Amino acid sequence: MLEVPHTSISFTDLHLWKKDRFLSGLIGDIDAISLLSLDIFDTLLFRTCANPSDVFVLVAEKAHRIGCLKASISPAAFKEMRIRAENNARDRQAAVTGFGEVTLELIYAEMPEGVCIRDKMAQIEVETEAEVCYVNPHVASLLAACKSKQIPVALLSDMYLSSEQLRWILSSSGLDLLSVDTLLVSSEEHEGKSSGHLFARLKELYPQLESHEIVHIGDNIAADVEGASKEGIRSVHYNVVPEHFGSLHHWEYVRHGHVLPEWKSLRKLAEASDMTVGMGELDRVFYKLGTSVIGPFLQALCEWVIDQCVDEGIRTVHPLMREAYLLAPMLESAARIRGVDLQIKPIYVSRQATFLAGLESFGDDELTLLLGIHGLKISELFEVLDICEESDHFHFEAFLEERIETCKYIVGENGSSIYDQIGGFLRSAPIQTKILASVKRHRQLFVSYLKQEFGSPERLVTVDIGFHGTIQKSLEKIVSLAGHKPQMTHLLAVGANRLDELSMRGMDIRSMLRSGSGGSDEGKRIARTPAFLEELMMGDFGSTLRYAEGELGQIRPITAELKRPDKEYAMKRACQEGALAFQGYYAYLLQQKEGRLQRASLQPVEWSKPLHRVLDMPRPEEARLLGDLTHQDNFCTEYIAPICEDVAEEWFEQGPEAFLNTCNYGPSILNANWPQGLVTIRFAYYLYTFYLRLQDGFGSQVMLFETIQKVKEDGVCVIHLYGTGAFAEQALKMAWFHGLQIRYWIDPHIGLDAAPWGQFAYVTLEQVRDGGIKAEKGAGTGTGTGNASHAFLIATLSEMKAYKNHILHVYEGSEVTPIFYELLP
Numbered sequence: 001m002l003e004v005p006h007t008s009i010s011f012t013d014l015h016l017w018k019k020d021r022f023l024s025g026l027i028g029d030i031d032a033i034s035l036l037s038l039d040i041f042d043t044l045l046f047r048t049c050a051n052p053s054d055v056f057v058l059v060a061e062k063a064h065r066i067g068c069l070k071a072s073i074s075p076a077a078f079k080e081m082r083i084r085a086e087n088n089a090r091d092r093q094a095a096v097t098g099f100g101e102v103t104l105e106l107i108y109a110e111m112p113e114g115v116c117i118r119d120k121m122a123q124i125e126v127e128t129e130a131e132v133c134y135v136n137p138h139v140a141s142l143l144a145a146c147k148s149k150q151i152p153v154a155l156l157s158d159m160y161l162s163s164e165q166l167r168w169i170l171s172s173s174g175l176d177l178l179s180v181d182t183l184l185v186s187s188e189e190h191e192g193k194s195s196g197h198l199f200a201r202l203k204e205l206y207p208q209l210e211s212h213e214i215v216h217i218g219d220n221i222a223a224d225v226e227g228a229s230k231e232g233i234r235s236v237h238y239n240v241v242p243e244h245f246g247s248l249h250h251w252e253y254v255r256h257g258h259v260l261p262e263w264k265s266l267r268k269l270a271e272a273s274d275m276t277v278g279m280g281e282l283d284r285v286f287y288k289l290g291t292s293v294i295g296p297f298l299q300a301l302c303e304w305v306i307d308q309c310v311d312e313g314i315r316t317v318h319p320l321m322r323e324a325y326l327l328a329p330m331l332e333s334a335a336r337i338r339g340v341d342l343q344i345k346p347i348y349v350s351r352q353a354t355f356l357a358g359l360e361s362f363g364d365d366e367l368t369l370l371l372g373i374h375g376l377k378i379s380e381l382f383e384v385l386d387i388c389e390e391s392d393h394f395h396f397e398a399f400l401e402e403r404i405e406t407c408k409y410i411v412g413e414n415g416s417s418i419y420d421q422i423g424g425f426l427r428s429a430p431i432q433t434k435i436l437a438s439v440k441r442h443r444q445l446f447v448s449y450l451k452q453e454f455g456s457p458e459r460l461v462t463v464d465i466g467f468h469g470t471i472q473k474s475l476e477k478i479v480s481l482a483g484h485k486p487q488m489t490h491l492l493a494v495g496a497n498r499l500d501e502l503s504m505r506g507m508d509i510r511s512m513l514r515s516g517s518g519g520s521d522e523g524k525r526i527a528r529t530p531a532f533l534e535e536l537m538m539g540d541f542g543s544t545l546r547y548a549e550g551e552l553g554q555i556r557p558i559t560a561e562l563k564r565p566d567k568e569y570a571m572k573r574a575c576q577e578g579a580l581a582f583q584g585y586y587a588y589l590l591q592q593k594e595g596r597l598q599r600a601s602l603q604p605v606e607w608s609k610p611l612h613r614v615l616d617m618p619r620p621e622e623a624r625l626l627g628d629l630t631h632q633d634n635f636c637t638e639y640i641a642p643i644c645e646d647v648a649e650e651w652f653e654q655g656p657e658a659f660l661n662t663c664n665y666g667p668s669i670l671n672a673n674w675p676q677g678l679v680t681i682r683f684a685y686y687l688y689t690f691y692l693r694l695q696d697g698f699g700s701q702v703m704l705f706e707t708i709q710k711v712k713e714d715g716v717c718v719i720h721l722y723g724t725g726a727f728a729e730q731a732l733k734m735a736w737f738h739g740l741q742i743r744y745w746i747d748p749h750i751g752l753d754a755a756p757w758g759q760f761a762y763v764t765l766e767q768v769r770d771g772g773i774k775a776e777k778g779a780g781t782g783t784g785t786g787n788a789s790h791a792f793l794i795a796t797l798s799e800m801k802a803y804k805n806h807i808l809h810v811y812e813g814s815e816v817t818p819i820f821y822e823l824l825p
Contacts, residue, residue: 007584008584008587008588009137009584009585009587009588010137010588011135011136011137011138011140011141011143011144011174012140012141012144013137013141013144014141014144014145014148015141015145016137016138016141017138017139017141017142017145018275019138019273019274019275019276020138020272020273020275021272021273021274021275021284022236022237022238022239022240022272023138023139023142023217023236023238024275025236026142026215026236029215030145030146030149030151031149032213033146033151033213033214033215034151034152034209034210034213034214035151035152035153035154035202035206035209035213035214035215036142036143036146036151036152036153036154036215036217037153037154037155037156037199037202037214037215037216037217037228037233038139038143038153038154038155038156038216038217038218039155039156039157039193039216039217039218039219039220039223039224039238040155040156040157040159040166040170041133041157041159042219042238042240042241042242042265043136043139043217043218043219043224043238044135044136044139044140044143044155044170044175045133045134045135045136045169045170045173046133046134046135046136046241046265046266046269047129047132047133047134047265048132048133048134048261048262048263048265048266048589048593048596048597049132049261049262049264050258050261050264053079053082053083054079054261055125055128055129055132056075056078056079056082056083056125057075057076057078057079058075058128058131058132059078059082059121059124059125059128060073060074060075060078060079061075062124062127062128063078063116063120063121063124066120066124068116068117068120068121068124069115069116069117069121070114070115070116073115073116081111081115082107084110085107085108085110085111086102086107086110086160088110089102089106089107089109089110090102092106092110093106097190099190099191101158101160101186101187101189101190101191101192102160102187103160103161103162103187104122104125104126104160104161104162104165104187105118105119105122106160107122107160108121108122126161126165126168126169129161129169130168130169130172130173131596133169133172133173134173134174134589134592134593135170135173135174135175135592136240136269137269137588138269138272138273139217139238140175142217143179144179147179152181152182152206153179153180153181153182154180154181154182154183154184154202154205155170155180155182155183155184156184156185156193156198156199156202156216156218157183157184157185157186158185158186158192158193158194158198158220158223159185159186159187160187161185161187162185162187162188163183163184163185163188166183166185167183173592174592182202182205184198184201184202186198189201192223192227193218193220193223193224193227193228194222194223194226194227195227195230196227196228196230196231198227199216199227199228199230199231199233200231202214203231203233211231211232211233212232212233212234214233214234215233215234215235215236216228216233216234216235216236217235217236217238218235218236218237218238219237219238219239219240219241219242221237221759222758222759224237224238225237226759240265240268240269240272241265241268243737244737244738244739245737245738245739246619246621248288248292248293248610248613248614248619248622249264249267249268249292251613251617251619251688252609252610252613254617254688254691254692254695255609255612255613255616255617255691256609256612256613257695259606259609259610259613260296260606260607260609260610262597263296263586263589263597266585266586266588266589267291267292267296267582267585267610268292269585270291270292270295270578270581270582270585271287271288271291271292273291273581273585274287274288274291274578276574276577279574280570282567282571282625283570283571283573283574284574285571285621285625286536286571286572286574286575286578286625287574287575287577287578287581288578289536289575289578289614289622290536290574290575290576290577290578290579290580290581290582291578291579291581291582291585292578292582292610293610293611293614294533294536294537294575294578294579294611295578295579295580295581295582295583295586296582296600296607296610296611297493297533297607297608297610297611298326298327298330298537298579299330299334299582299583299586299600299607300512300600300601300603300604300607300608301327301463301493301512302327302330302331302333302334302335303334303338303599303600303601304491304512304600304601304604305317305331305334305463305491306331306334306335306338306340306342306601307601308489308491308510309340309342309461310340312489314342314461314489315341315342315343316342316343316344316345316461317331317342317343317344317345317461317462317463317491318344318345318346318347318454318460318461318462318463319331319344319346319347319462319463319464320346320347320349320462320463320464320471321346321347321348321349321350321544321557322350322534322537322538322539322541322542322543322544323464323465323534323537323538324346324347324463325537325538325539325576326536326537326538326576326579326580327463327465327537328344328346329580330579330580330583331344331463332344333580333583334583337583337586337587337590345453345454347450347453347454347460347462348449348544348557348559349471349475349544350471350543350544350545351470351471351474352384352543352544352545352546353446353543353544353545353546353547353557354446354471354474354475354478355384355474356384356385356386356438356439356442356443357439357442357443357445357446357447357474357478358443358473358474358477358478358481359439360481361436362385362426362432362435362436362439367423367426367427370384370385371404371419371422371423373404374405374667374671375403375641376403376404377400377401377402377403377404378396378399378400378401378402378404378407378418378422379400379401381404381422382396382400385426385435385438386435386438386441386442386546387431387434387435387438395412395413395421396418396421396422396425399418402418404419404422407419407422442546442547443478443481443482444482445546445547445548445549445555446478446547447478447479447482447484448547448549448555449547449555449556449557450479452554452555457479457482457484458479458484458485458486458487458488459487459488460475460488460489461488461489461490461491462475462488462489462490462491463491463492464490464491464492464493465492465493465494465530465533465534465537466492466493466494466495466496466511466515466526466527466530467492467494467495467496467515467527467530468496468498468499469490469492469495469498469499469502469507469509472488472490472492472502472507472509473502473507475488476488476507488507488508489508489509489510490507490508490509490510491510491511491512492509492510492511492512493511493512493513493526494511494512494513494514494515494523494526494527494530495509495510495511495513495514495515495516495523496514496515496516496527497515497516497517498516499511500516511523512601512604513526513604513605513608515527515528520605520608521612521616522605522608522609522611522612523608525612525615525616526608526611526612526615528615529615529673529674529675529676529677531629531631531643531673531674532626532629532631532643532674533611534631535572535629535630535631535643536572536575536576536629537576538572540562540564540569541559541560541561541562542559542560542561542562543559543560544557544558544559544560545558545559545560546558563640564630568629568630571625571629586600614626615674615676616676616687617676617687617688617691618676618677618680618687619680620680620681620684620685622677622680623644623676623677623678623680623681624681626643626644626674626677627642627643627644627674627677627678627681628642628643628644629642629643630642630643631643631673643673643674643677644673644674644677644678644681645671645673647670647672647678651670652682652683655683656679656682656683656686656687659675659678659679659682660675660676660679663675663678685705685709688705689702689705689706692705700727700730700797700823701734703797703823703824703825704730704731704734704823705734706824707793707821707822707823707824708734708735708738708740708793710821711735711740711791711793711821712738712739712740716740716791716819717739717740717741718740718741718742718743718789718791719735719740719741719742719791719792719793719821720742720743720744720745720746720768720791720792720793721735721742721744721745721746721760721792721793721795722746722765722792722793722794722795722796722803722807723746723747723793723794723795723796723803724747724748724749724750724796725749727795727796727797728745728747728795728796730795731793731795732745732758732760732795735793736758736759742760742793743759743760743761744760744761744762744763744767744768745760745761745762745763746762746763746764746765746768746792747762750762752764765806765807765810766810768790769790769810769811769814769816772789772790772816773789773814773816775789790811790816790817790818790819791818791819791821792807792818792819792820792821793821793822794820794821794822794823796823797823800822800823804820804822807820
C-alpha cells in the first residue's frame with residue numbers, strides 16, 4: 001500500500017509556496033525582495049465559480065429571494081445587464097474625465113429605473129463576492145514567508161470595488177489584514193496597472209526602494225507584467241487561473257460545459273503544486289492528471305463509501321488489491337478528513353486467485369472460458385489449473401510457450417491439432433480428478449487466508465472499482481462452499497447490469513455509478529475503458545495468483561512479477577501523488593467554505609466528468625501517453641500490451657467515424673481497449689471538433705479552429721488580423737487562446753485614433769506592408785511567399801473575396817505576395 005504523509009494545506013505554512021510552479025522561481029531570490037506586491041483576484045483570492053461574471057448570477061438569485069430585483073429579470077438576463085452596465089459606466093466615465101475606472105455605485109447607476117434597488121444590489125454583490133472568494137494558500141504562504149522576514153506587502157487591484165470593500169472581502173476570506181501594509185485600487189486611484197500608474201503610485205509610497213527591489217505577482221499579462229515593467233518592477237506571471245487551448249479544463253468545457261465550477265480554481269491550484277523534488281516534465285503531466293482527473297473521481301468514491309459506512313455503522317472496509325495500492329490510503333485520508341473512525345484493510349484477491357477455489361466442477365463451460373483467454377499460453381493454463389507436473393506425460397513440453405489460439409493451427413503427432421489434444425487431455429478422467437483436488441486445495445487455502453487476515457470471512461465489506469461483480473460473486477460462493485453463510489456488502493465505483501442479477505441472488509452489491517441500462521454516460525464509458533484508470537492506481541507488484549502456506553503455517557498471497565519500464569513506474573507514482581495532493585486541497589476548500597460546498601459523494605456524476613472527458617475526448621497528448629501505458633488483463637496470463645495497441649491502417653481507411661463504429665466488434669476481430677484514444681492518435685482533433693460543433697450549434701467555431709490549426713501547422717506564430725465587428729473580435733481572442741500573436745488589427749470600419757482594448761494596435765494595410773518590408777530588409781531575410789511578416793487571418797464569413805482583393809491591391813508592385821488564411825468549410 002502506498003505510504004502517505006499526513007499533511008494538510010494551510011496558508012500559514014511558510015514553505016507551501018515553494019511547491020507552486022509559478023512561485024518556485026523566487027526560492028533563491030526571496031531575501032533580495034524589499035517589497036512584495038500582489039494582485040488580488042485570481043492571484044491572492046480565488047473564486048468558487050467558473051468565471052468572475054458568474055457572481056452576477058448568484059447576485060440575481062439572492063436579490064430575487066429578498067425582493068430587490070424585478071421578478072421578470074432572470075439571473076442570466078441580469079448577468080448580461082450587469083456586464084453592459086459596467087461597460088456603459090466605463091465609457092461614460094472616460095468621456096467625462098478621460099479615464100475609464102469606475103466604482104460599483106457608478107455601475108449600478110447605469111441600471112434602468114425600476115429594475116432593482118440599486119444600493120441594495122451593490123451591497124449584495126459585495127456580500128456575494130465574499131461568499132465565493134477564498135484565499136489562495138500558495139500566495140498567502142509566500143505573503144506569510146515575506147512577513148516573517150519583515151518584508152512589507154502591498155496589494156494592487158484593477159477593480160471597481162473600493163479599498164474598504166476589498167478589505168472586508170479579504171477579511172471574510174480569512175486573511176489577516178495586519179499582514180497587508182498597502183492597498184491600492186484603480187477605482188480610487190482613477191487609473192489602473194496596465195498604464196503603469198498604480199505601480200508609479202506604489203513607488204511614491206516607498207521612495208527609499210529601487211524599482212528592482214520590488215516584485216509584483218499577478219495573473220494578467222497586460223496589467224501585471226507589462227504594467228509593472230513600465231516602472232522597472234520585476235513581475236511574476238501567475239498563470240494559474242487563465243486558460244489556453246491545451247488546458248484540460250477547456251477540453252472539459254467543450255465536452256460537458258462547465259465541470260465542477262465551484263472547484264475549478266481549486267483543481268487548477270492543485271495542478272500548480274507540482275514542484276516536487278526529482279519530478280521531470282513528463283512526470284508533471286501525470287501529476288496533473290492525478291490532481292484534476294483521477295483524484296476527483298476517487299475522492300467522490302471515497303466519500304460515497306464513507307457515507308455508506310456512516311449510515312450503516314460499518315467500521316472496517318476491504319478495498320481489493322491491486323487498485324487498493326492507491327485507493328486504501330485515499331480512503332484513510334478521506335475518513336480522517338471527515339473525522340470518521342474507519343479501518344482500511346486491503347484484501348489480496350483477483351479473478352485468477354478465486355477461479356479454482358470457486359468451482360464446483362470443471363466441465364465444458366469452464367474449459368471453453370479458459371481456452372478463449374487472449375494470449376494464454378499452455379504453460380499458464382496448466383499453472384492456473386495447478387497440474388503442471390502432468391503436462392510432460394502427454395507430449396506438450398515442446399508447446400508450453402505457445403498461445404492457445406495458435407495451437408489450433410499446430411498439428412500434433414496423431415494428426416489432430418494441439419488445441420484439440422489439450423481439450424481431450426483436460427477432459428480425461430485422471431486429469432479431472434487432479435483438477436478437482438486442486439479446486440479443494442485452493443478453496444481451503446483461500447478461506448484460511450480470509451480467516452487469518454479478517455477473522456470472520458462471512459462479513460467482509462469490500463470496495464472495488466467495478467464492474468460486473470465477478471470477484472465479489474466468487475468470494476461469496478467460496479465462503480458458502482466452505483460451509484459459511486455470507487453476509488457481505490460490496491461497494492463498487494461503477495456497476496453494470498449484471499449487478500441486478502447478483503442482487504436477485506441475495507447479494508448486497510451497490511455502485512456509485514451505473515453503467516448499464518438506466519445508467520449515466522459517465523458510468524458506461526468508464527466501464528467500457530477501465531484500463532488506464534486501473535493501471536494508474538496500481539503499484540509495482542502484479543495481480544494475486546494464488547495463496548501458499550508458509551513454514552509457520554501462515555497463509556500468504558503470491559503475486560505476479562511485473563516487468564515494466566522504470567519510466568512507467570515513475571509516471572504512475574507521479575499520478576498517485578497528484579491524486580493524494582488533490583485530497584489535501586479538497587479538504588482545504590471544504591473547510592474554507594464550510595457549509596457552502598457539497599461533498600463529492602452528493603454529485604457522483606459531476607465528479608466523474610473529468611475522467612469521462614479523458615476517456616471520451618482525450619487530448620492528443622493524453623491519448624499518446626495513456627495509450628502507451630502497458631496493461632495486463634490479470635486473468636490467468638501475464639500477456640502485456642499497450643492500452644492502445646497498434647491497429648492496421650486498413651481499419652482507418654473509411655475515416656474516424658467508421659473506425660469508432662468498428663470498435664463495437666468483438667475482441668477477436670478488433671481488440672480496441674480504448675477506441676477514443678486510438679482515433680485521437682490517428683486523427684488528432686476529430687473528437688474535439690465533433691463536440692465543438694455540437695456545442696456551437698454547428699456554427700463557425702470549428703471553421704475558426706481549423707483555420708488557426710493550419711496557421712500553427714505552417715509554423716506561423718505572428719499573424720495580422722483583417723476584419724471588423726464581433727466576429728473579427730472572436731477570431732482575435734481565439735488566436736490568442738491558441739498562443740498566436742496578433743499585434744496588428746486592420747479594421748476597415750475603425751479609425752487609427754481608436755483606443756485598442758487589448759494587446760494589439762489598429763493599423764492600416766499600408767503600415768503593415770511597409771513595416772514588414774522594412775523589417776525584412778533590416779534582418780537581411782529578403783522577401784517571398786513564405787514570409788510570415790505578411791500573413792493575414794481573414795476574419796469574415798461574407799467579405800472574403802473583397803478583403804483579399806483589397807490586400808492584393810495594396811501589395812501590388814511591392815514584390816511581396818501576402819499569405820492568406822481564411823475560413824473554409
